[in-house]
Amino acid sequence: xxxMTQPDSLPGGELTARxxxxxxxxxxxxxRVGVLGILLNANAALSHQEIEQTALRQGLSxxxxxxxxxxxxxxxxxxxxxxxGADRTWRYNAQAGIPHQHAHFHCKQCEQVFCxxxxxxxxxxxxPDGYQIDEVELNLQGSCPDCRNRNAS
Amino acid sequence: xxxMTQPDSLPGGELTARxxxxxxxxxxxxxRVGVLGILLNANAALSHQEIEQTALRQGLSxxxxxxxxxxxxxxxxxxxxxxxGADRTWRYNAQAGIPHQHAHFHCKQCEQVFCxxxxxxxxxxxxPDGYQIDEVELNLQGSCPDCRNRNAS
DNA sequence: AACTAAATGCAATACAGTTGCAAAATATTG
DNA sequence: CAATATTTTGCAACTGTATTGCATTTAGTT
Numbered sequence: 001x002x003x004m005t006q007p008d009s010l011p012g013g014e015l016t017a018r019x020x021x022x023x024x025x026x027x028x029x030x031x032r033v034g035v036l037g038i039l040l041n042a043n044a045a046l047s048h049q050e051i052e053q054t055a056l057r058q059g060l061s062x063x064x065x066x067x068x069x070x071x072x073x074x075x076x077x078x079x080x081x082x083x084x085g086a087d088r089t090w091r092y093n094a095q096a097g098i099p100h101q102h103a104h105f106h107c108k109q110c111e112q113v114f115c116x117x118x119x120x121x122x123x124x125x126x127x128p129d130g131y132q133i134d135e136v137e138l139n140l141q142g143s144c145p146d147c148r149n150r151n152a153s
Numbered sequence: 154x155x156x157m158t159q160p161d162s163l164p165g166g167e168l169t170a171r172x173x174x175x176x177x178x179x180x181x182x183x184x185r186v187g188v189l190g191i192l193l194n195a196n197a198a199l200s201h202q203e204i205e206q207t208a209l210r211q212g213l214s215x216x217x218x219x220x221x222x223x224x225x226x227x228x229x230x231x232x233x234x235x236x237x238g239a240d241r242t243w244r245y246n247a248q249a250g251i252p253h254q255h256a257h258f259h260c261k262q263c264e265q266v267f268c269x270x271x272x273x274x275x276x277x278x279x280x281p282d283g284y285q286i287d288e289v290e291l292n293l294q295g296s297c298p299d300c301r302n303r304n305a306s
Numbered sequence: 307a308a309c310t311a312a313a314t315g316c317a318a319t320a321c322a323g324t325t326g327c328a329a330a331a332t333a334t335t336g
Numbered sequence: 337c338a339a340t341a342t343t344t345t346g347c348a349a350c351t352g353t354a355t356t357g358c359a360t361t362t363a364g365t366t
Contacts, residue, residue, distance in 0.1 A: 027332055027343060048322075063346050068323070070344095086290075088241040088353085089322065105284055116281060128269060130298030131258055137292040145283030180312060180363050201353075216315050221354065223313090241322075242353065 016040055024077050034060040035070045039080055039094035044112040045104070047089050085113060086139070104137075107144035109151075114144060169193055177230050187213040188223045192233055192247035198257070198266040200242050236266060257290075260297035262304075267297060 017036035021028045038054050039046065046054070052067055062070075071092050074080035080094040083104055091113050103116040127133075143151070170189040174181045191207050192199065199207070205220055215223075224245050227233035233247040236257055244266050256269040280286075296304070 029332075029344065031345080064322095065324080065347080066345055073344095084237070084239040084241070086237045088237060105286075108287070116284075130301060131269075131293070132296040132301055133258075133293050134261070134295040135293070137294070139290040139292065140284070140286050140288070141290070142287040143285040145281075148283060148285055182313065182363070184314080217353095218316080218355080219314055226313095 020079055024079070026073065026077065029070075030060065031062045031066050031070045032073070034058065034062070035067060036074060036079060036094060039074070039092055042093065044114050045083050045091035045093040047085070047091050049089075051092070083113060083115075102138075103140060105140045105142070105144065107147055108141055109143055109147040112144065116140070173232055177232070179226065179230065182223075183213065184215045184219050184223045185226070187211065187215070188220060189227060189232060189247060192227070192245055195246065196267070198236050198244035198246040198268060200238075200244050202242075204245070238266065255291075256293060258293045258295070258297065260300055261294055262296055262300040265297065269293070 017033050017040055018028060020036060021032055026032070034055055035051060038051055038058075042054075048064075048067060048071065051071070052064065055062060055067070071080065071082075071090075074094065075082050075092070080092050083091045083093070085091050086106065093115055095115055095117075105114045105116050106112075107114070170186050170193055171181060173189060174185055179185070187208055188204060191204055191211075195207075201217075201220060201224065204224070205217060208215060208220070224233065224235075224243075227247065228235050228245070233245050236244045236246070238244055239259070246268055248268055248270075258267045258269050259265075260267070
């Protein structure tokens with residue numbers, strides 16, 4: 001708590017991360033603050049690798065395993081969620097206010113994964129009898145806005 | 154081609170597999186015939202492990218790597234397709250007449266994955282601007298008919 | 307039967323993720 | 337504020353799926 005001059009404007013959403021963490025029953029550690037900050041600040045779902053690299057770039061050095069554990073813990077606490085990508089790696093994101101049921105968009109050009117909110121539950125028809133559906137996961141692939149603009153040079 | 158007494162009724166769809174393979178430009182090998190037969194005969198998408206075990210049970214002994222390569226090749230030829238599961242394993246299936254765009258149903262009880270055809274392209278609304286969608290992947294989770302019946306003892 | 311290109315088997319490797327345990331750090335208590 | 341109890345971290349070793357290199361074998365052809 002040294003020198004809180006600027007109330008709420010740290011790079012990486014450090015403060016927000018701290019606040020969120022203090023509302024849990026777990027310990028507020030550098031790894032957790034760092035990871036959650038990175039996730040909050042990202043506009044796409046990040047892989048473990050991407051998180052590790054971003055952390056390093058920010059001067060936060062943490063062991064691979066620690067990151068995995070911090071991520072799992074964040075998911076447990078409901079502060080982040082985990083997406084199974086088509087490349088068989090997990091991706092994590094912590095965008096607030098995203099409902100449980102939403103779609104993921106995988107850009108084939110930049111390989112980033114975005115969470116699409118406001119994508120209302122899809123209307124299905126022709127569903128075979130006898131299947132009881134508990135969860136719906138909708139994955140889209142294509143080009144994200146940035147890449148489309150980049151192409152339309 | 155020894156003794157073709159029964160025209161078209163082998164266990165495992167061996168003949169169908171052979172026929173399909175002969176229409177490709179590749180070689181018809183025991184591994185490919187066996188794997189494709191297994192896939193054709195299955196009513197769910199199979200993991201590499203399940204395929205290996207089934208193969209062994211049928212007396213077809215092939216190296217793990219050979220199975221992987223046979224599967225990849227079948228996918229290349231369009232005779233099978235590959236699903237990325239949430240458990241980071243690939244699953245393969247070869248059900249004929251399934252359109253490119255269809256849904257996968259993962260049963261949480263028996264852990265099997267079924268391909269749902271006839272599940273018409275979903276109607277989306279609220280899709281953010283700027284995203285160009287090339288592929289739609291719809292994954293459902295819940296209980297399959299068999300498991301539901303089993304529960305309703 | 308001989309030949310050639312393709313497929314196989316084996317060993318080694320890559321890579322994401324997990325586990326066990328001692329050392330360090332956090333939060334709590336006196 | 338120091339002692340303490342508990343959680344978290346780092347390191348090393350380990351899973352398990354999938355891939356690669358290369359010598360050997362095999363399918364299809366001439």
